Amino acid sequence: MGLARMAHRRSTLCSLSRCLTQPGLWSRGFASLPDPIGEEQGPINSKDGKVLHPELLNTNFVNAExxxxxxxxxxxxxxxxxxxxxxxxxxxNPHALGQKPRTFNRQVMSLVTCPTLLDHPKVGELFPADVIARAKQCSTYFNGGLGAYTDSRGSEGVRKEVAAYIEKRDGYPSSPDQIFLTDGASPAVRYMLNAIIRNDKDGILVPVPQYPLYSASIQLLGGKLLGYYLREDSNWSMDIPSVKRQVAQARSEGIAVRGLVFINPGNPTGQCLSYDNLKDIIQFCQEEEIVLMADEVYQTNIYQDERPFVSCKKVMMDMGEPYSKHELLSFHTVSKGALGECGLRGGYVETTNIHPGTVDQIYKIASINLSPNTTGQLGMALMVNPPEEGSESYEQxxxxxxxxxxxxxxxxxxxxxxxxxxxxxxxxxxxxxxxxxxxxxxxxxxxxxxxxxxxxxxxxxxxxxxxxxxxxxxxxxxxxxxxxxxxxxxxxxxxxxxxxxxxxxxxxxxxxxxxxxx
The missing domain is CATH 3.90.1150.10 (Aspartate Aminotransferase, domain 1)
Structure with a gap:
């Protein structure tokens, strides 16, 4: 160390020593230490004696609705x-308004939740044989039982059943390694938005009308909500020209358009998107390099035979390359359909064509929560793999x-x-x-x-x-x-x-x- 630097260091230490021996310094606290840079004050830390005063909260937190x-x-x-x-x-919230839970699902959950019942000598008198068999199978998915953590992505056994469900629905392969189980679909949406939004110059296209999960989450994460209008005069169909106008306007303002959300069937509008409408959305997002976010939580809530639900993934794969290679995030939940198990908080996101490095990062973030709740995971397994035709419980x-x-x-x-x-x-x-x-x-x-x-x-x-x-x-x-x-x-x-x-x-x-x- 040079002589000049040594002298400066001794001078600094002496000054600090004099400061620390000043009478009353400790009672006044470290705020009384002289600012070596100047007397400028930092941000106000409290008001009326409260650090968490409403006027001092994160503005994104306050502005979210x-x-x-x-x-x-x-x-x-x-x-x-x-x-x-x-x-x-x-x-x-179906059960709150009187909808009853599925008997088979709750019977299996009872046995998995209280595994000692499986060893009870009269269990065969209380539960159908296929319920007992399914409970034993599901129990193997949770090492240590429902009271133990699972993998941060969720139980591998449940993820395999979800993947099989998706393959059967769409006719295309699905990998359990690309599926993350979550506490309902909403946390899955927030995970993905958190990964996509980097700053206030990142925009997410969201339908108007939209489910306020999206507007609130984008606000919390500091991103830019870009609303595109659905066409009420054509039963709330997607209007690609409206989407294009919104993208052009956003880019002219320096906004990077990163993702497009669509809700199918729609919330709050109740429409089902047609196959051709989905093709238009996929083609547009592929050409513009925009990640697709398919909110498909109501996929079994269909009331009109002429307009069945078709998943975005199926249409995308049907279209072939380059569309079949496009980035897609698909969401589903146990909260809707005929189950309506909102309180179980079971959901998933399938990450299709997402970069392996990004999947690893999602896994890392999921690990912060250790694991999704196990009851919700069990509810998901029972949703995607119900009783087989011909089994004792099938007719009921x-x-x-x-x-x-x-x-x-x-x-x-x-x-x-x-x-x-x-x-x-x-x-x-x-x-x-x-x-x-x-x-x-x-x-x-x-x-x-x-x-x-x-x-x-x-x-x-x-x-x-x-x-x-x-x-x-x-x-x-x-x-x-x-x-x-x-x-x-x-x-x-x-x-x-x-x-x-x-x-x-x-x-x-x-x-x-x-x-x-x-």
Missing amino acids: YAVRGELYLKGEELRKQGKEIIFTNVG WKQEESSVMESLRRRAQIMTDGFNACEGVSCTFTEGAMYSFPRLDLPQKAVQAAKQAGKSPDTFYCLKLLEDTGILTVPGSGFGQEEGTLHLRTTILPMEEKIKEVMSLFQNFHKKFMDEYR
């Missing part, structure tokens, strides 16, 4: 606590499955017809998923009343509906809607004996509302 459980939901909870009956049609399972789906089809028709019978309301038929998204043409007087109340017109309407009838819906503004239009979203999930009453309540309220503000 989730309308499905927003203002209307909080108001509904308030009214419920006051004793009012609330009909929660704001969220796709089939009857329960068909009963739910046929009822949902009837409920979709009841809701559509009911809305369309109202003055100033129009609603496309719910081809799939669990929702109706009727359009409202409200009187100008109601629009002015909403403005005076500091509410958007659709929020104003939905609040009045909630207070008058107890029906909890979500205003269309929570999902995004074309300028000058108003909507609301409601599920079609109230049981059949209840849904006619719900529609009657709605119609009576709507007539009264229109008369009041005419």
Whole structure:
């Protein structure tokens, strides 16, 4: 060390020693140490004695919104606590509205959850033989039982069953190594968005209307949401020219368009995309080098035979190269379909044509959570691999499955017809998923009343509906809607004996509302 540097170091140490021996320094804390660079203050760390003061939180955290459980939901909870009956049609939560779980699935889960039952001498009297066999098989997927961690991607045995399900559905190979099990589809979506979004110049194309998981997650991650409008006049189909315009506009502003989300069947719109529509989406994303994010969680919720569900992966593989080599992320869950097991929190993402190095990075991030919950993984195994035809439990399972789906089809028709019978309301038929998204043409007087109340017109309407009838819906503004239009979203999930009453309540309220503000 040179003499000059040694002298400077001794001088610095002496200065520090003098500072540390100043009276009262320790009681004042390290903030009293002189700033060697200057007296500039850093960011404010606390306010009113609170580090986590609302004004000092991450702005992306504060600005994120989730309308499905927003203002209307909080108001509904308030009214419920006051004793009012609330009909929660704001969220796709089938069991909360009376749907029963599948007998076979819950029997298997009972045995896997409590494995000592498998050794009980009377287990054969309590459970069908195929339930016992399936429980024994599923138990081998969880080393140490459901109370132990699995691989961070999820149990290999479950992932193999998911891969077999995808192969059977599409007719193309699927690898368990490209599948990540997650606590519902929502965490899988967030994983992928986190990987894609690098900064506020990275954009994600999202349909409008959209499920607010996407807008909230993109906001939290600091990315740019790029909305493209679905065409309501053609049953909410995708409009590729609209997507192209959005991409061109974004790139002119220096935004890197990294991913395109589509929801099929649609939420909140209930449409099923056609095979040709999917081909157009795939071709566009391949040409523009945009990752496809296929939200297919409602793939078994189909109510119109003319428009069946077709997976994005199948269409992409049917198209051949170069399209069959395109990057695709596909999501599914146990929360929807005839199962409706929302509380189990079981989901997956299949990573098709994703770079192996990126898959390794996703694995690393999944490892931070150690493992997805095991009950949700078991629920996924039972969803993708139900009882075989001819087995002891098959007929009951089939009857329960068909009963739910046929009822949902009837409920979709009841809701559509009911809305369309109202003055100033129009609603496309719910081809799939669990929702109706009727359009409202409200009187100008109601629009002015909403403005005076500091509410958007659709929020104003939905609040009045909630207070008058107890029906909890979500205003269309929570999902995004074309300028000058108003909507609301409601599920079609109230049981059949209840849904006619719900529609009657709605119609009576709507007539009264229109008369009041005419």
